[in-house]
Amino acid sequence: MDNTRDRILQAAFEEFYRNGFQGGSLNHIAEKSGATKGALFHYFKSKAELGYAIVEEVIQPSGNPRWIDPLKEAGDPIETLKAMFRRNIREDLASTEMVSQGCPLNNLAQEMSPLDEEFRMRIKRSYERQRKAIVDALESGKQRGKVKKSVATKEVAALIVACQMGIWGTMRNTRDAQLMIQSGEALCRFLDTLKP
């Protein structure tokens, strides 16, 4: 519908993904999107507002099919989690950009959380949704005898999300596929210990 706005959003996402939010330039974004500074500030009243829009309109929607939706299927949550991690690791290792740039949400989280409360809260909500999806899947798995009753689901979900951030963060620094696969497999073995 709103073509210019969408082009700006997409160009801004790429610019910030590559250079960070602080390092990203609105001039570059205008240039790359084919729009002008005037158009940019017509749709977003500040650089920060543009950043918020990227979190909510670009990054979050793109994360759902990878990290949230798979958990809704009613099979074995542990096997689902393992498959989800293995698939996302495999997918991202195939993308040279992902290997060197890591996870866009995590990047913004690390860069902007201490600097801008609005960023922090929006990103926090995003991770909370993911943790909640994991807790729900594990709890429902308990009911169906797929997960040990003694598992502290909140703790486990916190650890899994932390692992995810850490694994993708490690990839960004090391660019070592082996290391990413290794830590993914170790996580899978941890998940196995949660089975009855």
Added chain:
Amino acid sequence: MDNTRDRILQAAFEEFYRNGFQGGSLNHIAEKSGATKGALFHYFKSKAELGYAIVEEVIQPSGNPRWIDPLKEAGDPIETLKAMFRRNIREDLASTEMVSQGCPLNNLAQEMSPLDEEFRMRIKRSYERQRKAIVDALESGKQRGKVKKSVATKEVAALIVACQMGIWGTMRNTRDAQLMIQSGEALCRFLDTLKP
């Protein structure tokens, strides 16, 4: 010994810790350290060189007593790892700056790895040393019957370091002590599963 240089290093560490490397200003650093830009460029020929010096002369040395040295004691490596994590979590939760700013090495790793190969390699080496220390401790634990022989030590070390990055990264975004303790405890339970 070299007092002005040290003051610049310390001020630069704080500036970059708070604002990121790209966001940090050499003017602020000169001002805060009481030195001038002339002095700054006398000791460091560029902003990048100043950053490298911080990694190797400020951040890395400060990480050793927290993350490497404890692993050298010859007791039970799993209990040592658990105690190390619990202690570092407790310590950092007590520091409001750590809670909101996270781990300085991880911050630089995330921000600078894709932008500067020199940064990336220096930081990579730092994390490799940590992984190696964990592998060595676990292997030596195997020998002494403290760790299951079947444990894939490289994989586990990769996961532990990733967890560490993720837990501290999560803290930076959420500022939620509970969440940090929860994921720490979940990690401890995972470590317990490595015991014979």
Added chain:
DNA sequence: CTGAAGATACCGACTGGTCGGTATGCTGTC
């Protein structure tokens, strides 16, 4: 069907300020 009125969607030159970096000068010590 016409046309005035207003809203929306841009355009791009411009501004004040900050940035990393440099050129040059001064000062004390050996």
Added chain:
DNA sequence: GACAGCATACCGACCAGTCGGTATCTTCAG
């Protein structure tokens, strides 16, 4: 007088953001 250890003044590039203006589309009265 040579040289380390600064200090000061300054540079061009770049930055986020502004502003006066225009072109086009929507609305609605006559």
